[in-house]
Amino acid sequence: MLVAGVLLLLFPFAALSSTIVKGLAYYYLSLGNDIPGPLSHRFSSLPKTYHLLKGDLPSHVAKLHAKYGSVVRMAPNELAFAARRHGETYTAIAQLEKRRREEHGRIRRRLSHGFSDKYLRNQEPIIREYIDLLIRKLHEKATGSAAVCAVRVDMCEWLNWTIFDIIGDLGLGGSFGCLESCSYHPWVRMVTSTLRLNTYLQVLAGMRAKRIVQRISNSSILKTREQSRALIAEKLAKRLELTDQRPDFVDSLVRNKDDGVIIMSFPQLAINASALTIAGSETTATLLSGAIFLLTTNVGVLGKLAREIRSSFKDDCEITMASVSELPYLVACLNESLRCYLPVPAGLPRVVPEGGAPVAGRFIPGGTTVAVWQWAINYDPKLPSYGLTLTSSTPKGSLEIEGLPAIN
Structure with a gap:
């Protein structure tokens, strides 16, 4: 017991010493040690880990870019870029893991059929069914008894229920029933509840604490993953039993367009269907x-948008995917919302191949992790997209969104 206690006390010091030694070695031996960044970030990944666990890492990266420029050091072996053209940044590392990239490309090409104009038109009745159900449920809330109307309506929940039902239908062949029950399906609740836990596991994996990760993974806390996989497999099996083709993502993934033969294994399909459901x-x-x-806190913008919609349609049957895409003010509002509340604010990391490569005009040594952080770009005051006026390609040239507090 005494030995175990001593080892437990020494572990933090050993981990800290190891981190500092690795940081010093990389700083003095790396060819990229001239890239600016806080001193603490140069020698340790602990500052990045701190902000990751705190939940403000994207905004922290934006502050670093504002202070140090378009390339900044996040950790001893990790760089963040504020390059507007992602392709130029990642072109140099395009040959990395060629086999995996080819497999990804094959799946992506097949999945793209599910997002084609033809498939989207075929999917519209399915999507419209859930949108109508959402509106009907909210109308019941608004016109019900005083007790019902007094209950707070969490639109984040309602939107989550709607989108999960839509994606479940298009991706797994059946709704999760969230809107009907006005509650989360057990699988949806499992997914949302494990997102924060996955962050902790990511931190532990980065600290090379494999035994701890394995022990946690084997615990009852993460056995929900197996339950999740079982539920996905069950829904997917029922979807594949359908003889009639459905205009959904599964059909575009598994069937050869010429003879209708299933060409993807069930485990591969389950993984991709699950990822698609979560990501979408x-x-x-x-x-x-x-x-x-943004709209409800900017009454002028909301009023102008309402006038555009009401003057464009005489009946709700006229509201379709094609028709709403022709509304310039609506599209501009969505673009501004996407800039302010981008769903994936973190960078998508890539590893520079052995031997190094030029990235965004700078030579970066091999083994370095690089990423473009979209949040930093969206909130950069030096870029044209920043501010209260959004310029959009419309027949009139530019479109102003008055009053949207993009930064406040």
Whole structure:
């Protein structure tokens, strides 16, 4: 017990010493040690970890870019870029893990059919069904008894329920029933509840605490993952039993367009269907929640948008995907909302291949992690997209969004 206690006390000091030694080694031996950044970030990844756990890492990166420029050091072996053209930043590392990239490209090409104009037109009745259900449920809340009307309506929840039902239908062949029950499906609740836990596991994995990660992964806390996989497999199996083709994402993933033969294994399909369901639900709900907040806190903008919509349609049957995309003010409001409340504010990391490569005009040594942080770009006061006036390509040239507090 005494030995275990001593080791437990020494572990933080050993971890800190190891981090500092690695940081010093990288600083003095790396070719990229001239890239600016706070001194603490040069020698340790602990500052990044702190802001990650605190939940303000994207805004922290934006402050670093504002102080140090378009390239800043996040950790001894990690750089953040504020490059507007992502392609130029990542072109140099395009050959990394060629096999995985080819597999990803193959899946992406198949999935793209599910987002084509033809598929989207075919999916519109499915989507419209859930939008109508959302409106009907909210109308019941608004016109019900005094007790019902007094209950606070959390639009974030309602939007999450709607989008999860839509994506569940398009991605797994069946709704999660969130809107009907006005509550989260157990699978949806499992997914949302484990997002924060995944952040902690990411931190532990970065500290190379493999045993701790394995022990946690084997605990009852993370057994929900197995339950989640089982539920996805069950819904997917029922979807594949359908003989009639449905205009959904599964159909575009698994069937050869020539002979209709299933060409993807069930485990691969389950992984991709689960990822698609998660990626397409919370992200969309985040954007729409932000848009509703901005509109309801800017009455002038809301009024102008309402006038555009009401003057464009005589009946709700005229409201379609194609028709709403022709409303310039609505599109501009969504674009501004997407800039202010982007669903994925963090950078998508890439690792520079062995031997190094030029990235955004600078030579970066191999093994360095690089990423473009969209939040920093969106909130950069030096860029044209910043401010209260949004310029959009419209027949009239520019479109002003008055009053949207993009930064406040």
